[in-house]
Amino acid sequence: MNTLFKQMKNYKFMTFLSIVFVAIMAIASLWQPKLLQEVLTAIMEDNLDAINTLGVWLIGVAVVGLIAGIANTIASAKVAQGVGADLREAAFRKIQTFSFSNIERFSSGNLVVRLTNDITQVQNLVMMTLQSLTRIPIIFIGAFVMAMFTLPQLWWIIILLIVLVAIVLMVAFSFMGRYFGKLQHYLDKVNTIAKENFAGIRVVKSFVQEDNELKRFTKTSDKLNEYTIKVGYIFSIIIPSFMMIGNLAVVGAIYFVGSGILDNVTMADMPNIITTIAAIPSFISYLMQIMMAIIIGGMLVSFSSRAFISLGRLNEIMHTNPDIVYDPNAPEETLPGTVEFRNVSFKYNDDEELMLKNISFTANSGEMVGVVGATGAGKSTLVQLIPRLYDPTDGEILIGGKDLRTLNKNTVQNTIAIVLQKAILFSGTIADNLRHGKKQANLEDMNRASGIAQAKEFIEKLDTQYESHVQERGNNFSGGQKQRISITRGVIGDPRILILDDSTSALDARSEKLVKEALNHELTDTTTIIVAQKISSVVHADKILVLDNGELVGVGTHKELIQNSDVYREIYETQKGKEVVA
Numbered sequence: 001m002n003t004l005f006k007q008m009k010n011y012k013f014m015t016f017l018s019i020v021f022v023a024i025m026a027i028a029s030l031w032q033p034k035l036l037q038e039v040l041t042a043i044m045e046d047n048l049d050a051i052n053t054l055g056v057w058l059i060g061v062a063v064v065g066l067i068a069g070i071a072n073t074i075a076s077a078k079v080a081q082g083v084g085a086d087l088r089e090a091a092f093r094k095i096q097t098f099s100f101s102n103i104e105r106f107s108s109g110n111l112v113v114r115l116t117n118d119i120t121q122v123q124n125l126v127m128m129t130l131q132s133l134t135r136i137p138i139i140f141i142g143a144f145v146m147a148m149f150t151l152p153q154l155w156w157i158i159i160l161l162i163v164l165v166a167i168v169l170m171v172a173f174s175f176m177g178r179y180f181g182k183l184q185h186y187l188d189k190v191n192t193i194a195k196e197n198f199a200g201i202r203v204v205k206s207f208v209q210e211d212n213e214l215k216r217f218t219k220t221s222d223k224l225n226e227y228t229i230k231v232g233y234i235f236s237i238i239i240p241s242f243m244m245i246g247n248l249a250v251v252g253a254i255y256f257v258g259s260g261i262l263d264n265v266t267m268a269d270m271p272n273i274i275t276t277i278a279a280i281p282s283f284i285s286y287l288m289q290i291m292m293a294i295i296i297g298g299m300l301v302s303f304s305s306r307a308f309i310s311l312g313r314l315n316e317i318m319h320t321n322p323d324i325v326y327d328p329n330a331p332e333e334t335l336p337g338t339v340e341f342r343n344v345s346f347k348y349n350d351d352e353e354l355m356l357k358n359i360s361f362t363a364n365s366g367e368m369v370g371v372v373g374a375t376g377a378g379k380s381t382l383v384q385l386i387p388r389l390y391d392p393t394d395g396e397i398l399i400g401g402k403d404l405r406t407l408n409k410n411t412v413q414n415t416i417a418i419v420l421q422k423a424i425l426f427s428g429t430i431a432d433n434l435r436h437g438k439k440q441a442n443l444e445d446m447n448r449a450s451g452i453a454q455a456k457e458f459i460e461k462l463d464t465q466y467e468s469h470v471q472e473r474g475n476n477f478s479g480g481q482k483q484r485i486s487i488t489r490g491v492i493g494d495p496r497i498l499i500l501d502d503s504t505s506a507l508d509a510r511s512e513k514l515v516k517e518a519l520n521h522e523l524t525d526t527t528t529i530i531v532a533q534k535i536s537s538v539v540h541a542d543k544i545l546v547l548d549n550g551e552l553v554g555v556g557t558h559k560e561l562i563q564n565s566d567v568y569r570e571i572y573e574t575q576k577g578k579e580v581v582a
Contacts, residue, residue: 022072025069033289080124084119091317094317100390101348109191117184136296147283150282176234180231250284253280254280323391324390335411335415337497338399340361345394361545361552367543368541370543371532372547382547416495427472430485434446443466502533543556544568
């Protein structure tokens with residue numbers, strides 16, 4: 001709740017107004033039956049002046065209640081929407097501080113549901129609270145007192161009504177609480193399956209897996225439907241039960257009042273009889289108000305239980321500490337592109353075994369360093385430690401001679417750029433994507449960087465060139481084009497350290513060769529670290545790191561490793577044999 005109260009502090013005045021308006025609306029609702037009783041008494045006494053006066057008061061009170069209700073709805077909606085927007089922004093900002101490991105722990109599909117459905121549930125909670133929280137106790141207590149004064153001899157009907165309604169609510173909500181938790185769980189799963197399916201639609205259709213994916217989605221969707229229907233069944237029982245209890249109370253009130261009047265019909269008792277008959281509609285109205293106060297309160301508790309589950313899930317985001325934390329007091333610096341690993345070991349959160357084991361090497365400024373090894377050797381993991389996507393489990397990583405964990409965040413981002421194997425482009429324009437690498441990039445910067453990445457040749461053929469539209473995930477570009485735009489984004493900021501994590505895998509041999517040559521000629525002061533599956537991609541590197549099962553088993557040039565490293569030689573001979581066959 002602290003997270004919610006923190007957001008509501010920004011809307012103190014509107015919250016206060018909504019509470020004032022709902023109190024006025026509740027008082028008006030309680031006053032109307034009393035005025036109606038007096039109007040009915042005046043009608044039976046044929047008092048025209050009283051009828052006119054009370055009629056004006058009755059209309060006036062109804063209008064005031066209506067205006068207060070509208071004003072309360074407007075104020076409540078502003079608070080609820082404002083809190084929802086602020087909470088969504090705060091949660092999104094918090095997610096942006098998460099490291100790779102934090103994101104992996106939650107999963108992207110789960111985070112999307114929390115930012116959408118869960119925040120909607122919290123918005124509904126705020127709206128219902130501001131519309132009902134003040135109104136319910138005022139209506140319940142006021143109607144209870146007024147009903148007691150209206151027909152005190154029927155006090156037992158009031159108590160019986162309250163007890164029966166409370167019993168129905170307690171039984172119903174004992175089931176609802178756990179069903180709402182299941183609803184959120186299966187809503188997460190449906191969202192995740194749909195997201196995976198849409199993202200991998202080409203794979204699904206290529207392997208003709210539509211039926212299997214449909215079965216997987218249907219199975220989870222049916223579970224969601226099952227619990228939604230169970231909640232619906234409970235509501236289908238609750239509402240008729242309330243109506244039956246309310247109607248029985250009305251019948252009971254009319255019967256017992258009528259019996260009392262028939263037993264004591266004398267001229268001397270006529271004033272009391274008139275007052276009693278006029279009180280019946282007011283008493284029934286107060287009974288209905290008591291019942292509705294209990295029902296609305298119960299519903300608020302029920303929906304609140306779902307909203308509190310959502311709020312707990314949002315709190316989980318807000319109170320998760322990022323695994324990667326930068327020193328806010330560290331100065332922003334310009335560092336040379338040297339990279340040094342000192343006895344670095346690393347394992348992922350859920351793994352028991354180390355992914356990297358006691359790695360030590362140095363890459364001097366301006367060098368081209370290749371990283372090779374078998375699949376699963378730890379190549380991508382190693383280079384992802386350099387821009388501090390993860391922190392090492394043991395050991396130190398030095399950039400420009402300084403421990404990476406002591407550097408300012410902007411220093412790290414301005415010094416190091418990484419181009420991942422899977423090229424991710426954002427919807428917008430090519431220029432928008434390139435400005436992720438350099439915020440103030442101009443046309444000259446884009447032309448230079450795209451020339452290095454060999455992207456210029458196809459960008460210039462587009463009608464609007466750098467302002468050309470990029471669809472979601474870059475689906476209107478080929479794999480090679482997306483990789484070249486990603487490389488452009490990496491080099492546009494002229495980083496001191498450039499990491500290419502197998503990011504030329506979709507390029508043809510000619511384009512790959514041209515990219516490597518351009519990097520050598522244009523980025524002479526930049527340390528380039530290239531992860532490659534093919535040794536031919538790094539054969540001319542100044543230094544090659546050979547990884548095997550998370551261990552650094554060889555460091556040197558191609559010629560040195562051919563002579564000294566069995567692992568490197570085996571990889572080379574295998575690939576050379578494949579090239580000959582090809």
